[in-house]
Amino acid sequence: MEKNPIYANDTRESSALQRIGATKIGVWVIKHLVSPLDRWMYQWTGGRRVSTGHPLGPLLLLTTTGRHSGMEHTTPVFYLRDGDRLVICNVNPGFEHPNPWTLNLRARPIARVQIGTVQELYRASEANEVEVEHYWPQLVKIWPAYKTHYQRSGQQTIFLLEPINP
Numbered sequence: 001m002e003k004n005p006i007y008a009n010d011t012r013e014s015s016a017l018q019r020i021g022a023t024k025i026g027v028w029v030i031k032h033l034v035s036p037l038d039r040w041m042y043q044w045t046g047g048r049r050v051s052t053g054h055p056l057g058p059l060l061l062l063t064t065t066g067r068h069s070g071m072e073h074t075t076p077v078f079y080l081r082d083g084d085r086l087v088i089c090n091v092n093p094g095f096e097h098p099n100p101w102t103l104n105l106r107a108r109p110i111a112r113v114q115i116g117t118v119q120e121l122y123r124a125s126e127a128n129e130v131e132v133e134h135y136w137p138q139l140v141k142i143w144p145a146y147k148t149h150y151q152r153s154g155q156q157t158i159f160l161l162e163p164i165n166p
Helices: 010-018 024-047 100-107 129-142 144-152
Strands: 059-065 072-082 085-091 110-115 118-126 156-163
Touching: 024 059, 024 072, 024 144, 059 085, 059 100, 072 100, 072 129, 085 129, 085 144, 100 156, 129 156
Parallel strands: none
Antiparallel strands: 059 072, 059 110, 072 085, 085 156, 110 118, 118 156
């Protein structure tokens, strides 16, 4: 699905962004400014560019169907790949409402995923305790702010996405 992506997660700038992402103001900026801009830039460039230049880590666009509205909602999300399976995570920082994409996936577990220029359908399920223990360290390596938010709130949601073969 993807070819040797270039990530900016090993730079001094990305380290600063990850620390900012663990703060209340950082969460607001990411939610209201960075994510909408990244969504547009990702779609425009086929995932090659986002607001930070290259993505800070493996990034996909997740399109869920609103549980109340029935409308599509697309958001950029970091992910892990485990064979054909994709692993995505949301950690509530403790001062936010639950992220809508998590609620939407629980209500309607079919999602469209775009990685680079490729779009495919996936079926989501929440990770069990063993899977959480397996994937959590890898997710924190991608976005260290997950750990900070989890320590503050104790709330994490990890979804496993399995491809739906036509």
